[in-house]
Amino acid sequence: MEALEAPDETTTLRVLREIRPDLVDPYVRALPAARAGVMRRLLGALWREGIVDPRRLSASPQRQLYSTAPTTVTADGVAHTHPARLLEALRPTGHTDRLVRELDNSVANLALGLANTSANTSANGAAHDLVALEQSVVDGHPLHPCCRTRIGMSTADVLAYAPEHHPTVRLRIVEVDPARWRTAGAPRPPLLPVHPWQLDRALATGLVRDTGRDLPAAPLMSLRTLAPHDTPGEHLKTAVEVQMTSAVRTLSAAAVHNGPLASDLVATLAARTAGLRVLGETTTATVLDDHGDPQRALGAVWRQAPPPDAFVVPLAVLPHRPDLLTPAFFGRLVRLLLPPLFALLRDGVALEAHGQNTLVELRDGRPTTIWYRDLGGLHVHQPRLEGAGLPMPPLIGALPTDDEDELRTKLFAAALSTVLTELVHALAPEHTTTAWDTVAATLHTTVTDPDDRKACFADTWPLKATTAMRLADDPLDDLWCHIPNPLR
Template sequence: MDGPVERARAAVLGRLWSALRREPLDFVVGVRVAGGTAELTLRDGRVLRGPAPAPFGPHPPGLAVTLTGPATTDRAIAADHAAGADRTGAPDRTTGPNRLDGPNRSDRTDASGGGAVLDDPAALVRELPVAGRERFAEELGDSVANLALAYAEAPPPPTLGALAAMPAADAAVLGEQLVVAGHPLHPGCRTRLGMSAAEVRAYAPEHRPVVPVRWWAVPAGRWWSPAGLPPLLPVHPWQEAHVLGRYGGLLSPTDRVTAARPLMSLRTVAADGRTHLKLAVDVQMTSAVRRVSAAAVHNGPLLSGLVAGLAPAGFGVLAEDAGGAVCVGGEPVPALAVLRRAAPVGPAGSVVLPLAALSADGAPGRPPLAVQAARAAYGGDPVAFLRALLRVLLPPLAALLRAGVALEAHGQNTLVVLAAGRPVGLRYRDFGGVRVSAARLAAAGVAAPPLRGAVPCDDPAVLRTTVAAAAGVVVGELVAVLGRAGAEPGRCWAAVGGELAAAFAGADRAALLAAPVPVKATTAMRLAGDPLAERWAAMPYGWEGP
């Protein structure tokens, strides 16, 4: 059966299975791939077997892995399982009306009697000999539930031609909402711990709702805004219902309510055709609870000006011109904060899309937008489209890296401007993952602004990793999607290598071409004692399979 539940389980399980093969996990002590089958030996002696995992799918319904061998005797793991350690306290999403897929399960046996057949990612995680498994299993159960809901109810995507014919503001929002399945490698691609199914329907972009955002008056002595926003805080309705009451009537409601539409991140909303609002929502989405830090409020306007001043023609910055936060005890509260950002605008007749939207699933019989663009502008040659996109994407990243700014250009925060299917420009937003080298800026004759947090960084390896990791995922997913549409992967990767060599120079070029692509090891991170500490996996360019 290929229903929404089966599709969601397979999509999340495929991401998890690929990560178990690829990422640095100390409980996986052996990996063997032969004849299209992967075999992973766990540290307790048991063995997982399944199809050799490709990093970007496809993961068809019916995907399962087989677990053989004796049950673990690790007392620490058994104690963790019994105590339910690391649970987040989120609503139960395993049964009842909040779910489509019923309880997590591990209830099939291989017909040959050779072990348990696991088709549910949460069930697989609960078998892993690692202490963080209960927390991660809960996250993946939630991811499956929300993705199944999206597959069951999300409206079909428009064509590229239909987007181009819409009013620009509507097309820009709808383009954000096409990415139904979320992050292409993270098994928690649709984790939203703390939201009920009704709240997901009401606020998640794939359901295309209108979200009423009320503005709250803040006492002047309680408001902090380095760029001078007036003391009015727009509050997401989920935050209003679940968090605002903790602050004891500190804020006063106004009659101002903005009919906003959620963008890819859910918590950033389009207030109108000119303004986006990045709101705090105390919900774990993928890996992190989504608040707005004081560093982000401080850095946003400074980084907007810095990047805009260094960027080449055709590269537009969606400026964060101001932000603000409520203060308690003299300190800004990340749960009561906002950033104001410019909405993307392209030339007349163009479409502005997040890079991730190019690879998003199409409707039955309707290919992804990248394939549609190749047909519209390049005679159906997907490699020509890929090369054109890389020529728009890579030179600005290289120029900014040379000058001292390493952009985290991933599929959500980097947008491409398409004119009749042709990439003609980029737009960049959200500076949380940016790294800035004062030394490189000084060499370029630019003074580094007074940035806070992890943004300042002079380590060239970190700067290069920031650029390569995000762009590598975007390019890898796009190559996989174009390959399923008939493109020869070898031609695609040859184009990638050629454009990398042309865009970057000197030590940056040598390092990027010599090293494997760094990819954030999201599964290893979620299973670690500190699930937010960065860990990395590596994939060589051209990596198409196990």
């Protein structure tokens, strides 16, 4: 089987000389910052996840975790400025060559995004426009060293489809035999929007027919989720067989089945709290093959968009907006965000409230409402849900869990270990202690379940071990590590 494309620095530079010579100099200038950005993430993972003996490294991964300066690391006496070369030298147990390839691709794509931003100074997220805000995030996941992998896409594909390059993406509408069309939620005619990168692969299955009709759209922070130009109240999640960070972004049968059910459940619980609203998945769809099996690469999700007149900001944008993220703003955000998240946890639903899925609405610069989207990653605990007076919906796959530790881990790893930790580190150092004091005080007054409260103030918090997962035989199996609890 032919390996999927994963352009490294050299390949990307060669392609730019051919198709975007205007980006060549900005790209070369951006490479040191891109290498340092991925190196910072890799060093953090080596420390958190126990991947290598830290005594082999000259730099303390803990000290480097949030550094943005160019990073040189000596491993076994040899200096490295490139994360992929560092990993090659360390050779940790597992699939090192696979991860090296991904790190090379991550650096190249991060440099490409930085180059395009420097070359296009008008492309910023200052406007109160959700698309502009989402496309302003150039560097991807804050902790994952594969923050900008697009395995399967060429350099030309990344320029054409990645949000940080501000393209218009023309989704293609394909027709599906009604007998092969399976939907959940509100019914829709058998017409499937297909990402243009996926189109040839979709047509090659023989299960869909090209209508020749296009749907222009803007990619959001998640490359495969787009805002159609003509339907401002709706977003579309598509299936693309491209690995971004840790997963190939297709749509499972469980995601299609669960989306509207999970949306209704979370909306019901959110209505009992103040400050949280859900962007529901109104319709999900997939295509069946000759055996009646849903095809992961042929699916779509129609999701509600935030109100077009509201100023709504994904939490992942805030570290890049010091004009918004002040200490006072952080305090108001914490007091708005944590109570509904822990109310839902108490009642049996753990949201995967990371920076891409969780948004805040602002009025006069003040946080007023939390919006949550993308229901595929939550966990639901039947005994807690029934204790809250709600029946367990017929969810399938990984969403249901009977393990309370697993339930808590889903929320803690996203909201506490990742989002709040990143936001605190984005503040000036003199505000760190006060910021964590605000988090602690809010949790003390918010969390009523004794086991949940105990976990909030335990010695450590859980975090997904994303780099160890990329080294593992099965990179899709969740692995977890633990970081020191800053509230201790």
